[in-house]
Amino acid sequence: MLTSVPQEFRKFSSHCYTLRMILKDTSRSLEDIQANLSLGEELKEKLSSNVIGTLNHMLDDCYPGVLVFGQSCHAKAAFINYILEQSVLPLHSNNWRWIRLSYGLVKEVRLTLEHEYEIVEKLQAYEKPWITVPEIDLKRTEQEASADHCQALEIRLNTTFLKDKVNILVPPDYPSEYLSDILLKYLNSILPVIIYVVSDESLNDAHIKEIQVIKETFQDLPILFVSIMESDGITTSESLTESEQHFLQESSNNQSSISKSEQPNKKIWHLRNQLINLGYLSKNENNIFPVSRSFCTECNNSLICDYECKEKFVIFVQHTFKSYLLNMASMLSMIHNECLKSFILTTFDMAREIQITPQRIKYAQMTEAGLYRSLMDIAGKKQEEIAKIIQSTLQDMKQNAGEILGDCYNEGSNSQQPSAKPTTVEIQQVVLNKLGNYVAGQLVQSVGCLHENFTGTLQRCLENLEKNCKDQDGNVLASDAVKKIISAAYSIELKSSTSFSVIHSFIERLRKFLHSFQMPWVACSPQQYDFTWRLQTVINMLDSLSSSKLAKTVSTQFQEVVRSSHEAFQSAMRSLENQLSGKLERMEEQRIAIRKQYAPRFARLALESTSLCDLVQWGMPVLSREIGRGQYGVVFACERWGGVDPCAIKSVVPPDDRHWNDLAMEFYYTRTIPEHPRIVKLRGSVIDHQYGGGCSSAVLLIMERMSRDLYCGLRNGLSWPVRLQIAIDVIEGIRYLHSQGLVHRDIKLKNVLLDNDNRAKLTDFGFCIPEAMMSGSVVGTPVHMAPELLSGHYDSSVDVYAFGILFWYICANQVRLPYVFEQFHNKEQLWTSVRKGLRPECLPIFSKACWNLMERCWSAAPEDRPPLGEVQPILETIWRKATVDSPATGKIRET
Known part of the structure; x- marks a missing residue:
């Protein structure tokens, strides 16, 4: 009316007021992020x-x-x-x-x-x-x-x-x-x-x-x-x-x-x-939509008669306001979800950077040290080889002395020189340049294999480390120091006066040595310096050179260059390590802030905006009878809501901000998990501010209603093939969560729900979290908790451990605690024994294959636990054998 x-x-x-408050909190949070986090921009x-x-x-x-x-x-x-x-x-x-x-x-x-x-x-x-x-x-x-x-x-x-x-x-x-x-x-x-x-x-x-x-x-x-x-x-x-x-x-x-x-x-x-x-x-x-029909943000035009106005005008106003509210709430939800996605991706990147940066530094130092030792070995221990290279080069030059002179003089020329010294200097320059080129080429070939072993990966590693620290403090970069080391062996620039080359340095010293005394082949009286004289001069000069002395000079100079570059590298790495250490500390601080402060804040805002969308679109769900009760909420039956019929509603009343944040993170992770047959899908959420007479707010999480949990299923009795099928379903569900970057952290009997066909789905993602967002908090059910959970350093393998314990119950076909765990009076005693290696006992009904699989799954060392991709085929093999042995009780698994 x-x-x-x-x-x-x-x-x-009223709804606009709620959105206004959410928007103000969102704006303040975004300003805070832009002021304090690197990902703000x-x-x-x-x-x-x-x-x-x-x-x-x-x-x-x-x-x-x-x-x-x-x-x-x-x-x-x-x-x-x-x-x-x-x-x-x-x-x-x-x-x-x-x-x-x-x-x-x-x-x-x-x-x-x-x-x-x-x-x-x-x-x-x-x-x-x-x-x-x-x-x-x-x-x-x-x-x-x-x-x-x-x-x-x-x-x-x-x-x-x-x-x-x-x-x-x-x-x-x-x-x-x-x-x-x-x-x-x-x-x-x-x-x-x-x-x-x-x-x-x-x-x-x-x-x-x-x-x-x-x-x-x-x-x-x-x-x-x-x-x-x-x-x-x-x-x-x-x-x-x-x-x-x-x-x-x-x-x-x-x-x-x-x-x-x-x-x-x-x-x-x-x-x-x-x-x-x-x-x-x-x-x-x-006509316009009936009130009972599902509503979308696009409301259609409508035509009504005047006699319908009292009824249909109200509905049209309602639908128009719904359209406004859904559009605004969706825009807010988009902002919150975009921020949360960025938080998760950023924490993944930060965790990877924090973990891999020390490994990169260590790799760069080890690789450069190997390069330094190799080059010093070539320069020191292989001096005799260098002498042989020089001796061979000198012999080749003597045999081709005419060709050497042909580069600067025409054969048969009879030019006059006022004295012997200019001609002698020219000949020295020609001989030394030729010698340098030959020796350099041979030297590069002798150490050529080092180029492939030490350049590519090391250079990329150093450039990655320096990308955010480049040119800081005016120090030489480590990558430049490595280039100098490599240049000493491979990049010999003889023609450049500015080149930092071993052979070039050697030639300069040799030239000074030759200029320090009178050449024995230079006559005191004027004479004609024809081609024959010049050729003889070249041969005499080559005869006077000692390959061993030249090798020692080359080796010494080569060692000086390599050592100098190595010291520059070490100095640069110390500076780089100090800079990166500070950067990683700031990154870890930001990662903790994202995980503990910003992500929960935006998850709560996302819960509020998305819940308002669901409330506007579908209305407040009507709770029916209680069908379950857990540590963090009560589960009620509910008839049709949001297109789900029947559905179950988990009602949670968070007592404080910490529980609100935990619930909001659970909501976000669960809501974003794509549809999968082995995961109980969260269909919606509504915040009931009038719960309990208005004294507190309750979050109603709406999901599809299942038949029972695995605890009730085992207590009522399930056949062996059916239990194996449930184990396979659980593995598929865990694998899917891990593929989404999530860790469940609370795999247990009551968190495995069964449908009318006894097919299993995972539920209760209160502890589910991306690996990079894990803070090392101790969460889960004590009996199913892996030993490393208590240390605060763990990964997705904790779900494999929990499955091993769950599989013990499935094989035992009972819900009673393992006998070895019943003797403990508190969880501290249990955890202490588990850390020492205590595990459930082997029952007589266990097959060898099942027991071996359990033992592998609950191994103390995470790296010893099998990957889930290996566990599933083992279970399927056991299941196939079980269906053959008892075909009357086994259900053929759908493929």
Whole structure:
């Protein structure tokens, strides 16, 4: 009924307040992240500021209102008078100003500009009491001919319909070309419920253009078309004949089209067909959604008759408000989920960086040390080999002395020189350059294998370590030092005066040595320096060179370069290690902050926003009988909710913020797990703030209802093949969780649920968490907890250990504790014994294959436990054998 409209506005206002509080917490948290975390800028780029700005505008600056358009002022007046149940607006009128009707304790009228500034003007409504607003006060003046200067008539009424901040707005009846500008200018702060009132049998071109402008302005918002049957107002059901009422009631319930010949009211069906042809109505749906139907964010346009207005107008308002709420809550939920995804990925990257960086440093130091030792070995222990290389080179040069001179002199030339010294210097330069090139080439070949062994991986490792520490403190980079070491052996640049080459240094020393005394082959008297003389000079010079001395010189110089580069590398690595140590400490601090502070905060916000979506879309679930009780909540049966029938509801009342955060993280991880046949899927959540009479808030987690848990199944008796099938199902579920990067951490009998066919699904993800988000907290059920859980350093293999204990129960076909565990009076004694190696006893009914599998799964060392991909084939082999041995009791497993 129309009296329910204020209630819908009240509910909408309440939900908007909740969203406003969530948005403020979200904005504060994002500012905190941007100020304190390295991923703050990355999140800022991912989350467009337009999203937060749009939400702030919708929640802080906007208010809901019924926006009434129509074919004429008469049609709009008839509709408004009907829903207000009084003749407020004159029927036969036109050329209206803006009209806004709102609630007031005293009936009054005032004129405003842009709905804000009151205009002091004498209105006829001031002169005497009125029931209907004087027509002259509604009409625009000549000065208001422009759409930019249109004044608004504010009407306040003390009526129930307008309570709870219900506003009705009627735009002025300007031509459609001005309408868009008017709506954008004056309705920027309105969340409209759009009504279009039709009084004629069809729409003309001007009306069609007006509707098109409305759709373009308000994008995807739905429009409720209301057809007025009578010229003097909205028809009531009493004015129809009994047969017409009966037919129209049936047509209201029937969603299929009806032929004109069967219609008692041809007018509305003619209008309906026109709207269908224009694309404003669906052919298969001539009415708005029933209340019981599932709701989506896209609400369709609808057409109703005036006699349906009391019922269907309320539903349309409800659906429009749902659309607003779902869109806003979905935008908030998107922000929260995006942040949580970034947190998880970032903590994975941080954990990997914290773990791998010391290994990279260690690898770089070991590899460079190996390179240094290898080069020093070549320079020291292989000096004789270098001498042989030089001796061989000298012999080759003597045999090809003519070719050496041919590079600088033409054979047979007879040039005159004023003295022997310039010619001798030229010959020295030629000989030494040739010698250097030959020796360098041979030396590079002798150590060439080191290039492949030490360059690629080491260089990439160092560049990765230095990428965030480059050029800090002005120190030499470790990668540059390695390049110098490698350059000493491979990059010999003899022609460059700036080259840091071993052979180049050797040649310079040799040249100084030769210049320090008079050459024995240089005559004191002038002579002709022909080609024969030069050739003899070259041979004499080569004869005078000692290969052993040259080898020693090369070796010494080579060692000096390598040692110097090695010391530079060690210094650079010490500086790099100090920088990375500080960086890793800051990274670990941020990882802890994300895990303990930011992720739980956003998970709680995500729980609130998503729960509001579910509440708006599906309503509050109705709890039925209690079907289970656990450590952290009570499980109730529930009939159909959210398309799940039947479903189970886990009701949890978190006592403090820590439990709220834990529950929120469970909700997020469970909600994001994709559909899988071996995982109980969480279908939705609702926060019940009135739980327990309003003294506390409860989180209702809705999931599919299963038949029983494995504890009850074993207690009631299950055949051996069925139990093996359950074990295989559990392994499949754990493997799937691990593939999603999650660790369950609480595999036990009560967390394995069975359906009507005794197929198993994992549930209760209260301790489920990504590996990188694990803080080392001690969680789980004592009997199923791996020894390393107590140390705080563990990984996904704890689920393999827990499965080993679970498999003991499955094979034993009992729920009683293993005998060796029953003797302990508290969990501390049990944990102490488990750390020392105590495990469940082997029962006589266990096969060797089953017992071996259990022992491997609950091995003390995590690395000794088998991967689940190996466990599953073993179980399947045992299952196949069991079905052959007892085919009557075994179920053939689906593939």
